[in-house]
Amino acid sequence: MSEAKGRRRDGLALSRALPDRSLLAMVAAMSLLASLTYAGAVGARALSSRWAAGAANLVTVQVPDPEKPAADTTAGSATSMGEATAHKDGASDASSAQTAQFPASQPEKQSGSKTAATPDMTRATAIEAVLQASPDTQLVHRLNASEIDRLLAPWLGAAGASALPLPAVIEVHLSRGAALSTNVIASIAQIAPGSLIERNDEWRVRLLDIARSLLACAALAILLVGTIGAAVIAMATRLGLGARRESIEILHGLGAVDGYVASRFARRVAGLSLAGGVVGTLLALPPLAGIARLMAPLSGGGALTFGSGETGFSIAETMTAFATLCGETPPALLWGLGVVPFAAAFIGWITAQVMVRVWLRRLP
Amino acid sequence: MIRLSNVTWRYGSPTRRAAVGRGTDAATALSSVTFSVPQGGFRWLLGPSGAGKSSLLRLLHLEALPQSGELEILGTHVGVDVKRATLARLRQRVGMVHQDFRLMPTLSISDNVALPLRLERRDEAAVADEVAAILRWVGLSERSDALPAELSGGEQQRAAIARAVIARPGVVLADEPTNALEESQSSRIVGMLREVSTLGATVIVATHNDALVRRFPAPALRLERGRLTSDESNAP
Numbered sequence: 001m002s003e004a005k006g007r008r009r010d011g012l013a014l015s016r017a018l019p020d021r022s023l024l025a026m027v028a029a030m031s032l033l034a035s036l037t038y039a040g041a042v043g044a045r046a047l048s049s050r051w052a053a054g055a056a057n058l059v060t061v062q063v064p065d066p067e068k069p070a071a072d073t074t075a076g077s078a079t080s081m082g083e084a085t086a087h088k089d090g091a092s093d094a095s096s097a098q099t100a101q102f103p104a105s106q107p108e109k110q111s112g113s114k115t116a117a118t119p120d121m122t123r124a125t126a127i128e129a130v131l132q133a134s135p136d137t138q139l140v141h142r143l144n145a146s147e148i149d150r151l152l153a154p155w156l157g158a159a160g161a162s163a164l165p166l167p168a169v170i171e172v173h174l175s176r177g178a179a180l181s182t183n184v185i186a187s188i189a190q191i192a193p194g195s196l197i198e199r200n201d202e203w204r205v206r207l208l209d210i211a212r213s214l215l216a217c218a219a220l221a222i223l224l225v226g227t228i229g230a231a232v233i234a235m236a237t238r239l240g241l242g243a244r245r246e247s248i249e250i251l252h253g254l255g256a257v258d259g260y261v262a263s264r265f266a267r268r269v270a271g272l273s274l275a276g277g278v279v280g281t282l283l284a285l286p287p288l289a290g291i292a293r294l295m296a297p298l299s300g301g302g303a304l305t306f307g308s309g310e311t312g313f314s315i316a317e318t319m320t321a322f323a324t325l326c327g328e329t330p331p332a333l334l335w336g337l338g339v340v341p342f343a344a345a346f347i348g349w350i351t352a353q354v355m356v357r358v359w360l361r362r363l364p
Numbered sequence: 365m366i367r368l369s370n371v372t373w374r375y376g377s378p379t380r381r382a383a384v385g386r387g388t389d390a391a392t393a394l395s396s397v398t399f400s401v402p403q404g405g406f407r408w409l410l411g412p413s414g415a416g417k418s419s420l421l422r423l424l425h426l427e428a429l430p431q432s433g434e435l436e437i438l439g440t441h442v443g444v445d446v447k448r449a450t451l452a453r454l455r456q457r458v459g460m461v462h463q464d465f466r467l468m469p470t471l472s473i474s475d476n477v478a479l480p481l482r483l484e485r486r487d488e489a490a491v492a493d494e495v496a497a498i499l500r501w502v503g504l505s506e507r508s509d510a511l512p513a514e515l516s517g518g519e520q521q522r523a524a525i526a527r528a529v530i531a532r533p534g535v536v537l538a539d540e541p542t543n544a545l546e547e548s549q550s551s552r553i554v555g556m557l558r559e560v561s562t563l564g565a566t567v568i569v570a571t572h573n574d575a576l577v578r579r580f581p582a583p584a585l586r587l588e589r590g591r592l593t594s595d596e597s598n599a600p
């Protein structure tokens with residue numbers, strides 16, 4: 001009613017003149033793009049800050065012949081045990097707390113000694129125990145068969161790797177800023193010569209670089225989408241204005257001032273752009289919600305959930321970061337998405353204002 | 365009240381920055397036109413096709429500004445330094461009946477006729493009353509909801525006149541309002557325009573229909589190639 005009245009009053013009959021639906025559809029498409037781009041940018045930023053925060057202070061230890069008894073090596077090397085013991089003594093309090101978590105199947109501890117590895121363990125479990133005992137480690141996890149399978153699947157195919165003699169892979173999450181002590185490294189070398197200890201520092205740096213370029217791309221995309229969106233609205237406005245040229249001339253001749261004509265046109269364009277922006281942003285929500293739901297199970301645990309064996313470690317790491325992002329940022333994300341339609345409306349409004357006024361200026 | 369003194373106007377330089385004082389050339393539509401019409405006066409604007417009648421009316425409707433000379437409409441001096449807002453306000457007080465009617469194709473006849481009142485932000489009840497009255501006066505009460513394209517030429521002409529006079533402007537200009545009409549229609553339209561002038565508006569009607577001029581005797585302004593060749597301003 002008021003819409004019909006307004007249209008009647010402004011005399012421009014813009015709803016017939018403007019390519020309504022195409023303008024709305026174009027703005028909707030641009031808003032959908034902008035929403036997804038923005039969500040991607042927010043995700044990229046959260047991921048990069050997560051990576052930067054050192055959440056992935058991760059060390060991977062590969063132990064060859066993991067099932068060999070650890071005793072074989074330790075027996076032949078007194079120094080190794082001595083060093084390990086010395087280390088344990090140095091950190092007696094912390095390690096004793098962790099020693100308590102050891103599986104109950106290690107009854108044969110040398111009396112009085114707090115040595116983590118015992119001769120009857122396999123090399124892998126012995127190293128695990130040493131790592132567990134270190135005060136710098138937060139979490140030690142030996143990848144199980146299915147996790148290794150998944151890890152190797154890209155190279156070995158679905159057949160799995162169980163048939164191959166594979167090293168054990170132990171993931172160690174260190175405290176922030178910490179590194180494996182030389183004692184621990186020496187112990188590992190003693191227990192299982194040929195073990196590989198791999199820090200992922202360089203990997204982290206590379207991830208950060210990727211995140212940074214991702215951010216730059218997202219910013220660029222937002223800029224581009226904004227510019228193209230403004231251009232699209234401007235072109236649609238120009239089209240509508242061209243079609244209404246006679247009507248605007250008539251209104252001008254009847255004594256309508258520039259501001260009146262421009263504001264009528266701008267309001268109409270802004271309304272259409274707002275509607276298009278809402279539609280586009282709403283269309284962006286299902287895919288974003290889908291991603292959020294995928295992340296939901298992961299967002300609960302701050303620590304990694306390896307026990308389930310459902311996720312590979314690097315993927316889990318990424319997923320956790322993303323889940324945290326989704327857990328942490330909905331308000332920011334929603335805020336940003338809510339801004340999209342209004343940004344579209346504003347672009348439409350300002351474009352129409354400028355164009356109509358510039359055009360009217362050609363008339364005296 | 366309309367007053368022109370030495371007004372020159374040429375096409376191709378419609379802006380106020382136009383060069384001033386150049387000699388007459390092919391594009392010059394009006395050169396050194398001087399005349400005045402008192403408030404409530406009625407004038408025929410005569411001359412062959414291409415003489416500059418439409419150009420003069422366009423100038424008086426402020427669709428263009430004179431490049432030189434003085435122009436005064438309803439007490440307002442229109443020079444190169446006039447404000448846009450002043451021009452807009454002045455245009456609201458000058459009703460124009462274009463040769464091609466210039467009705468908005470997407471609006472009904474009553475909405476077209478209501479435009480000047482709505483631009484003045486009159487309240488809708490008053491607008492409805494005025495529109496009904498003016499449509500009755502031009503005999504279009506039955507066609508108020510029709511679109512311009514659904515009307516005959518004579519009906520569109522009358523709608524254009526209704527729109528030009530509804531806001532009771534001080535000046536009414538009509539460009540060949542009887543061009544494509546039969547005799548009875550023409551007489552009716554000229555009768556209306558004369559009535560408007562007796563109500564106090566200054567009216568200028570361009571035509572080259574001599575029979576019509578003979579039937580409605582009134583002072584005439586005669587244009588020839590942009591120059592005013594005769595001004596019967598002293599006539600009643």
Ligand SMILES: Nc1ncnc2c1ncn2[C@@H]1O[C@H](COP(=O)(O)OP(=O)(O)O)[C@@H](O)[C@H]1O
Pocket residue numbers: 375376391392393411412413414415416417418419420
């Ligand atoms: N838009 C225009 N551009 C350039 N010259 C024009 C334009 N309109 C009219 N003219 C010229 O101006 C002169 C006067 O035209 P016009 O005022 O339309 O005459 P009339 O209405 O008496 O037939 C003519 O020589 C015509 O060719």
Ligand SMILES: [Mg+2]
Pocket residue numbers: 417418419539
């Ligand atoms: Mg003409």
